[in-house]
Amino acid sequence: MRFVRAEDQLSSDAAPGGRVDPSPMLGTWFATDKQSAGVVKMELSERDGAFVVRAFGAGTPDPIDWGEVPAIAYAKSVDSGEGMAVSAVFDFGFEESLLAAYSKGGILVLDTFNTFKDGSGRSAYFSREFFHR
């Protein structure tokens, strides 16, 4: 079994985790900051066996629906099947946003890495936001 760090290895008595179950993260998550200018809501769900994320950005007068994209669920280790983190990419054409989040103590901590592709001169930027169910 190939690995690039110790953490990639299965412990001797552990079975491989295999598919990561996103169930612990499923549901609708709301930004703790009601004045957020970033992501205001995320819906994590399973559709036809696939893990998907739908996100909404802050907008006026209503939030901006980003639609739904495939997501990847991550466990805390190679031999765990319990989802505790997620990543997904939204490509808006003019901008790409990589969303990466992990759950801890009932909170979902979201990092976004945003890159503009429209020649507008806007800088790529990062945000860190917190969500509750």
Next chain:
Amino acid sequence: MIARLSDRPSGNAAPIDPATLLGEWINYDTSSRNIAGLTIARRSEDILLSIDDWGEATVLPFSLTTAGGEAAAFRAAYDFGFARIAILAYLNKRLLVVDAYTTFHDDSGRSSYFARDHFWAR
């Protein structure tokens, strides 16, 4: 166009200055089973991440707003064939928080997993 209010332009954007990211970073947790240390360096126009035994990967720096300026975060990616690792990191004061999102693409049955470590600048 915007996907959220924070996408709005804020005047003339400055180039992202990666200086805050550059240098050698050491994991506070000396018993970590993840990444022990990493180096971020400028090579001509590129910013490169180097991790022992992993080689180099291109760093994409990010500022905190669309106005640019000082780098506050970066992303990079390693593809080892059997595994792909997205390195997503941000600065908190002078603490570098590094998240590794790993997926396996072999038949080992290992779970995709998330790992976080904290680094200080040597």
